[in-house]
Amino acid sequence: MSEDGVEEAWAELPEYRGEIGTEPLDRPARNSMGGWPYFDDGQEWPRCFCGDRMALFFQLDLPDDIEFFGGEHLSVFHCATHNDASDPVTADGRLVPRFWEAPQPPYPGTFWRVLLQRDPGIPEAEPEPAVRALPLALRPFVDTQEDPFGAHFKVGGTPSWAQCPEYYRCACGTEMAFVCQVPENREFGVRPGAPVQPDGLGDDAYVLFLGNEVCLLACPARCDPAAVWPVNQN
Numbered sequence: 001m002s003e004d005g006v007e008e009a010w011a012e013l014p015e016y017r018g019e020i021g022t023e024p025l026d027r028p029a030r031n032s033m034g035g036w037p038y039f040d041d042g043q044e045w046p047r048c049f050c051g052d053r054m055a056l057f058f059q060l061d062l063p064d065d066i067e068f069f070g071g072e073h074l075s076v077f078h079c080a081t082h083n084d085a086s087d088p089v090t091a092d093g094r095l096v097p098r099f100w101e102a103p104q105p106p107y108p109g110t111f112w113r114v115l116l117q118r119d120p121g122i123p124e125a126e127p128e129p130a131v132r133a134l135p136l137a138l139r140p141f142v143d144t145q146e147d148p149f150g151a152h153f154k155v156g157g158t159p160s161w162a163q164c165p166e167y168y169r170c171a172c173g174t175e176m177a178f179v180c181q182v183p184e185n186r187e188f189g190v191r192p193g194a195p196v197q198p199d200g201l202g203d204d205a206y207v208l209f210l211g212n213e214v215c216l217l218a219c220p221a222r223c224d225p226a227a228v229w230p231v232n233q234n
Contacts, residue, residue, distance in 0.1 A: 014065040015143055015157025018058075021135035028123035030073065031060045031138065033188060034131030038073055038120035043225065045124070048079035049109030055080045056128040057188050057208060060136055066156045068177050068220040074155075075115045076182075076216075078208055080130055082111035083199050085209050085232045088168060097171045100226040112209070114228035116179070116218050130194040131206060151183040151213055159215045162233035168217055170227055176217035184213040184234055 020033055028036035037045065037056045046054045054077035064070040087104055089096045096102050104110055127133050143157050151160035159165070159178050168176045187205035190197075197206045208214050212232035219227035 013067070013157045014063065015141065016063060016138035016155045017141045017143075018060070018153035018155065019137045019139055020153075021137065023135070025127075025133040025135055028127075029133075029135060031136040033058045033134040033136055034128040035059065035133040036123035036125075036127045037075055038117070038123050039115075040117045040120050040225065043115065043117065043120075046077045046113035046115075048082055048111045049107055050079065050081060050111075052079060052081055054078055054111075054113055055130045055206065057131055057206070058136060060138065060155070062155060062179070063138060066179070069116060069179055069218060071118075073115075073117045073120045074180060074216075075117070076208070077113045077115075078206070079111040080195050080197055080206065082107065083197050083207070083210055084111065085212055086110075086112070086230050088229065088231075090168070094169045094173065095171050095229060098224075099171055099229065100224070112230060113226055114216055114218075114230060115225045116222070116228060117225050118222075130190050132189040132191055134189070151181055153182055153186060155180045159231075160213075161215070162213045166215075166231045166233075168229055168231075170219040170221065170223060170229075172219060172221055172223040172227070174219050174221040174223070176229060177220050178215060179218045179228070180216045182208055182214040182216075185211040 057076045059075040209232045215231040
């Protein structure tokens with residue numbers, strides 16, 4: 001395919017750039033960095049293998065025109081104490097059953113949880129205590145993947161792989177599809193007094209997965225709200 005043809009193919013996939021506001025939120029918002037998480041009935045606030053409640057890094061409502069997942073609510077949680085890269089565990093060409101809870105050597109389980117929920121209702125009464133609550137807006141744009149400053153914080157479209165593309169098949173047998181990308185070294189501001197994140201970039205911010213670029217791949221069959229794999233690259 002010609003270079004122009006590649007750009008046309010990218011343009012055919014709806015994509016949105018995440019823009020973070022500067023005024024702290026003082027009330028729940030469905031699109032936010034930190035803030036008040038929204039959960040489906042029966043879904044509890046995720047906990048790390050260490051027992052600590054994970055920090056809500058961001059959440060957003062996926063636009064209706066995003067393939068497979070339009071209209072669903074994406075929430076990304078990560079332990080404030082355990083900060084490492086994800087390592088896929090596969091068997092027979094698939095991610096292992098309940099891979100979102102599977103051991104991540106040397107850890108006996110995962111330290112993150114990504115949820116795609118269909119109809120989360122009332123927000124939690126209290127906000128995420130560590131990550132600063134800021135508004136998050138999604139704006140349509142066209143990513144030609146020629147930006148000299150690297151990948152965008154974006155939803156939909158095509159991943160801007162930092163290394164070779166990675167593709168995975170869910171434990172249920174369905175090929176995973178791209179949902180969202182967080183660029184390398186994206187900082188998430190924290191509230192005063194929040195625990196310092198080990199191996200982070202500083203005392204006043206957290207990062208996801210050691211600051212690696214993160215591409216979220218989810219199961220289009222929706223076999224579980226947590227069937228989302230975070231690909232790490234740098």
